[in-house]
Amino acid sequence: MNRYNAxxxxxxxxxxxxxxxxxxxxxxxVRRLCLPAGLPVEDIDRLERVTRNKRLVKAxxxxxxxxxxxxxxxxxxxxxxxxxxxxSDGDTQVTHFALPGELLGLDAYSSRTHPSYAEALEDSSxxxxxxxxxxxxxxxxxxxxxxxxSIFSEELRQENxxxxxxxxxxxxxxxxALLVNISSRYARRGYSASRFVLSMPRMDIANYLGLxxxxxxxxxxxxxxxxxxxxSGREVEVLDLIALSELAGTHCGYDESEIGRRSVSx
Amino acid sequence: MNRYNAxxxxxxxxxxxxxxxxxxxxxxxVRRLCLPAGLPVEDIDRLERVTRNKRLVKAxxxxxxxxxxxxxxxxxxxxxxxxxxxxSDGDTQVTHFALPGELLGLDAYSSRTHPSYAEALEDSSxxxxxxxxxxxxxxxxxxxxxxxxSIFSEELRQENxxxxxxxxxxxxxxxxALLVNISSRYARRGYSASRFVLSMPRMDIANYLGLxxxxxxxxxxxxxxxxxxxxSGREVEVLDLIALSELAGTHCGYDESEIGRRSVSx
DNA sequence: CGACACATTGATTTACCTCAACCTGTGTGG
DNA sequence: CCACACAGGTTGAGGTAAATCAATGTGTCG
Numbered sequence: 001m002n003r004y005n006a007x008x009x010x011x012x013x014x015x016x017x018x019x020x021x022x023x024x025x026x027x028x029x030v031r032r033l034c035l036p037a038g039l040p041v042e043d044i045d046r047l048e049r050v051t052r053n054k055r056l057v058k059a060x061x062x063x064x065x066x067x068x069x070x071x072x073x074x075x076x077x078x079x080x081x082x083x084x085x086x087x088s089d090g091d092t093q094v095t096h097f098a099l100p101g102e103l104l105g106l107d108a109y110s111s112r113t114h115p116s117y118a119e120a121l122e123d124s125s126x127x128x129x130x131x132x133x134x135x136x137x138x139x140x141x142x143x144x145x146x147x148x149x150s151i152f153s154e155e156l157r158q159e160n161x162x163x164x165x166x167x168x169x170x171x172x173x174x175x176x177a178l179l180v181n182i183s184s185r186y187a188r189r190g191y192s193a194s195r196f197v198l199s200m201p202r203m204d205i206a207n208y209l210g211l212x213x214x215x216x217x218x219x220x221x222x223x224x225x226x227x228x229x230x231x232s233g234r235e236v237e238v239l240d241l242i243a244l245s246e247l248a249g250t251h252c253g254y255d256e257s258e259i260g261r262r263s264v265s266x
Numbered sequence: 267m268n269r270y271n272a273x274x275x276x277x278x279x280x281x282x283x284x285x286x287x288x289x290x291x292x293x294x295x296v297r298r299l300c301l302p303a304g305l306p307v308e309d310i311d312r313l314e315r316v317t318r319n320k321r322l323v324k325a326x327x328x329x330x331x332x333x334x335x336x337x338x339x340x341x342x343x344x345x346x347x348x349x350x351x352x353x354s355d356g357d358t359q360v361t362h363f364a365l366p367g368e369l370l371g372l373d374a375y376s377s378r379t380h381p382s383y384a385e386a387l388e389d390s391s392x393x394x395x396x397x398x399x400x401x402x403x404x405x406x407x408x409x410x411x412x413x414x415x416s417i418f419s420e421e422l423r424q425e426n427x428x429x430x431x432x433x434x435x436x437x438x439x440x441x442x443a444l445l446v447n448i449s450s451r452y453a454r455r456g457y458s459a460s461r462f463v464l465s466m467p468r469m470d471i472a473n474y475l476g477l478x479x480x481x482x483x484x485x486x487x488x489x490x491x492x493x494x495x496x497x498s499g500r501e502v503e504v505l506d507l508i509a510l511s512e513l514a515g516t517h518c519g520y521d522e523s524e525i526g527r528r529s530v531s532x
Numbered sequence: 533c534g535a536c537a538c539a540t541t542g543a544t545t546t547a548c549c550t551c552a553a554c555c556t557g558t559g560t561g562g
Numbered sequence: 563c564c565a566c567a568c569a570g571g572t573t574g575a576g577g578t579a580a581a582t583c584a585a586t587g588t589g590t591c592g
Contacts, residue, residue, distance in 0.1 A: 085426045089515045093430035107426060109419035116426060135412070142405055149401075152418035153375035159425040160351045160373060160382060164359035166432040167476035171548070202571060210433035212549060217572055233557090233571080249355045437580065468539060481580060483540050499539080499589080 024048055033101030033188065034075050035129075035147060043141050050137055051075065053128040063104060063118040063126065070108035072128050076100045079124020080199045084207075085116045094208040097121070097200060099185050103151055105131075121199040161250075166210045169249060174209040175219045177248035179229065183238055194241065198234040290314055299367030299454065300341055301395075301413060309407050316403055317341065319394040329370060329384040329392065336374035338394050342366045345390020346465045350473075351382045360474040363387070363466060365451050369417055371397075387465040427516075432476045435515060440475040441485045443514035445495065449504055460507070464500040 025036045025048050035051075036044045054077070057063055063074055066086050081098040095116060098104055108114040109131070138145040165174050187193035198205070206216040220231045228244045230237040238244060291302045291314050301317075302310045320343070323329055329340055332352050347364040361382060364370055374380040375397070404411040431440050453459035464471070472482040486497045494510045496503040504510060 085430055087430055087434070087515050091430065091434050091515065093426070093433045095426045095429050107419055107422040110416040110423065111420075115423045135408075135415075139405070139408055139411060142401075145405060145411065146401070148415070149418070150376040152415070152422070153373055154377075155422055156373040156418070156425065157376065157381045159422065159429070160359070160361045162429060163361050163425070163432065164351055164353055164357065166429065167359045167473070168353070168357050201569095207433070213571075214550085214573085215548060218548095221572085249353050249357065467537090478581060479539075480541085480582085484580095487540085 023052065023054060025051055028077065030077065030101035030189065035103065035144075035151070038147065039141075039143050043143055046137060046141065047144065050129055050133045051127045053130075055126050055128055057081075057120040057124045057126060059120055059122045059124075061120050063120065064108075064114045066114055066117045068114045068117075070105065070112045070114055070131070072105065072130055073134065074104040074118070075127040075129060076102050076104065077125040077127060079126075080121045081118045081124065082121055082200060082204055082208075083116045083118045092207065094204050097182070097204075097208065100189060103129075106152060106155060121204075171209070171211055171215055172219050172222060173247055173249050174211065175205070175216060175223065176228070176244050177250060178205065178209060179223075179236065179238065180241070180245050180248050180250070183241065194238045196236055198236060201234075289318065289320060291317055294343065296343065296367035296455065301369065301410075301417070304413065305407075305409050309409055312403060312407065313410065316395055316399045317393045319396075321392050321394055323347075323386040323390045323392060325386055325388045325390075327386050329386065330374075330380045332380055332383045334380045334383075336371065336378045336380055336397070338371065338396055339400065340370040340384070341393040341395060342368050342370065343391040343393060345392075346387045347384045347390065348387055348466060348470055348474075349382045349384045358473065360470050363448070363470075363474065366455060369395075372418060372421060387470075437475070437477055437481055438485050438488060439513055439515050440477065441471070441482060441489065442494070442510050443516060444471065444475060445489075445502065445504065446507070446511050446514050446516070449507065460504045462502055464502060467500075 025031050025034070026041070026044050028034065028036075031037065031044075036047055039047065057079070063081065076098055078100050080100075081104060082094050083096045083098060083104065084092050084094045086092050098118070104118045104126075105114065107116055134144075134148075138148055165177055169177065182196065182198070183193045186196050200208075202213045202216050206213040209216070211219075220229070223229045223244075224231050226243075228238070228240045228247070230239060291297050291300070292307070292310050294300065294302075297303065297310075302313055305313065321340075323345070329347065342364055344366050346366075347370060348360050349362045349364060349370065350358050350360045352358050364384070370384045370392075371380065373382055400410075400414075404414055431443055435443065448462065448464070449459045452462050466474075468479045468482050472479045475482070477485075486495070489495045489510075490497050492509075494504070494506045494513070496505060
C-alpha cells in the first residue's frame with residue numbers, strides 16, 4: 001500500500017497470514033503499547049490464554065455497531081479504525097482514530113452495550129478479548145488490573161485534550177494537532193514521524209475535528225503554503241514539526257529530545 | 267442559598283457539621299450514585315475503611331491542581347465542582363461539571379499526575395479515597411473492581427457525547443443539552459428537575475460549551491423567549507423539557523416515564 | 533456607599549459553512 | 563484500450579452563526 005506505514009500488508013500487497021507464531025503477545029510487534037505492556041513474563045503467559053482469538057476486519061467493515069451487546073474488548077494488531085457515536089437524530093461524530101496496540105470497546109462496559117461503533121479504515125487485524133475472562137484474570141493479576149486502569153485513565157486524559165481542541169482551537173490549530181498526534185503515534189510504532197499516509201478520508205478528518213471536508217482541504221493547502229507540510233492526497237510529509245506543534249498549541253505530542261531524535265532518523 | 271438544590275447548606279445557611287454519623291457510605295445520601303452503588307453490605311463495610319477521610323472545600327478553592335501528583339480519588343458528598351484542562355499556551359477548557367456522588371481524579375491514574383484541575387463551584391464536601399487502598403481492596407472485592415470499571419467506562423461514554431455536542435451541535439442545542447443534562451442529574455439526586463440554581467457562572471458554561479459568555483447570555487434569553495425555560499440570573503425553570511430535549515438533539519437525558527414522574531412531583 | 537465581579541445588550545466583524553461546480557484517480561464494462 | 567461512472571477531493575462565491583469589541587446594567591460584599 002505504501003512504504004511508510006504499510007500496516008499488516010506485506011511488500012507484495014498480500015494480507016499477512018494469521019500464522020500461529022504471530023499470535024502470541026510476547027512476540028507481537030505492538031506489545032509495548034498494548035495490554036501486556038509492563039507485565040512480567042509469567043503474567044503475559046496467562047494473558048495469552050485470553051488473547052488467543054484473532055480476527056481480520058476488511059476496510060470499511062465494522063468491528064462492532066452502536067447498540068451491539070458488549071462481550072469483548074478488541075486490541076488492534078495492525079491497520080487502523082475510526083470510532084464514532086451516533087446521536088438520536090442520526091448525526092454522527094467521529095471520536096477517535098485508533099492505531100495498533102490500542103484497545104477498542106472500553107466505553108461499552110458500564111451499559112453492557114456499545115454506545116459507539118468501530119469501523120476499519122483499512123484491512124486490519126485484531127485480537128478478541130472476552131472481557132469476562134480479562135476481568136477474572138485482572139482479579140488475580142494486580143499488574144494487569146493496573147494496566148487496565150491505566151488505559152482507561154489515559155483515554156480519559158486524551159478525551160479531555162480533544163475537548164480543548166474542539167472547544168477552544170481554531171480550525172488550522174485543530175488540523176495541526178491531529179497531524180502532530182498521528183505523527184507521534186506512528187513514530188512510537190516504529191514508522192516515520194515525518195512521512196506517513198493517512199488511512200482516513202478527508203470527510204472523517206473533518207468530522208473528527210468538527211469541521212467540513214472543504215475547510216479541511218483548504219487547511220491542508222494553507223499548511224503546505226506556509227511550508228509546514230507537504231500533502232498529496234492522503235500522503236503527508238511533515239516539514240516543520242516544531243512549527244506545526246506550536247500552531248497546534250501543544251508540546252505534548254513530543255518532548256524536545258524526541259523531536260531531535262526522530263527528525264535525524266528519517 | 268436556595269430552596270431547590272441547596273447542597274450541603276442547611277436551611278439556616280450554615281455549613282453542615284462533618285458529624286460522625288454522616289461519614290459512613292451506608293448512610294450517605296448519594297450512596298446509590300457513588301462508588302458503593304450495588305455493592306453487597308459486607309463489601310460496603312470494607313469500603314468504608316477507605317473512605318473515612320473527609321474534607322470541606324470552599325467555593326473557589328481547588329481540590330487538586332494540574333500537575334499535582336496523584337494519590338487520591340475524591341468522591342463528592344455535597345456541592346459541585348468544575349474540572350478543566352490547561353493547554354501549554356494557558357488556554358483552558360472546562361471539561362466537566364461534577365455533582366454529588368461523582369468521582370474526581372480518575373484521569374490522573376496513568377501519569378500519576380493530575381492532567382486537569384478541580385475547583386469547587388460552591389462550598390462542598392468530599393471523601394478522600396487513597397487510590398492505593400482502593401486498588402488493593404478492588405483486588406479482593408470483584409464487585410468493587412467492576413464498579414470502578416463501570417465508572418471509568420461511563421465517563422468515557424459521556425465524554426463522547428460531549429464531543430458530539432462540541433463537534434456537531436449549534437450553540438442553542440449545546441446550551442439546551444447542558445440544561446437537560448443538569449436537570450436529569452439533579453432529579454436523580456432528589457432535587458427538582460424543573461427548577462434549579464446553576465452553581466457555575468456564565469463564563470464557565472460558555473467555556474464548557476465552546477462558546478463566549480455573551481453568546482450564552484443571548485441563548486438563555488432566546489430559550490426564554492421561545493417558552494422553553496424561565497431564567498433569572500442563575501435560577502432556571504424548565505418549562506418544556508420535551509422541547510428542550512428535542513432541541514438538544516437527544517432523548518438520552520430522560521426516558522418518557524421519568525419525565526412524567528418528575529414533572530408531577532414538583 | 534463604593535468597588536468589583538458577573539451579566540447583559542448592541543454594533544460590527546470574521547471564520548467557517550453552505551452550495552455548487554469541477555477535478556482526479558480508480559475500477560468497470562463494452 | 564477507451565469510455566464512463568462514481569467516490570473522494572478540491573476550488574470558488576456568497577452567506578451566516580457566533581466571536582469580538584465596547585458599553586452598560588446588576589447583584590454582592592467589605
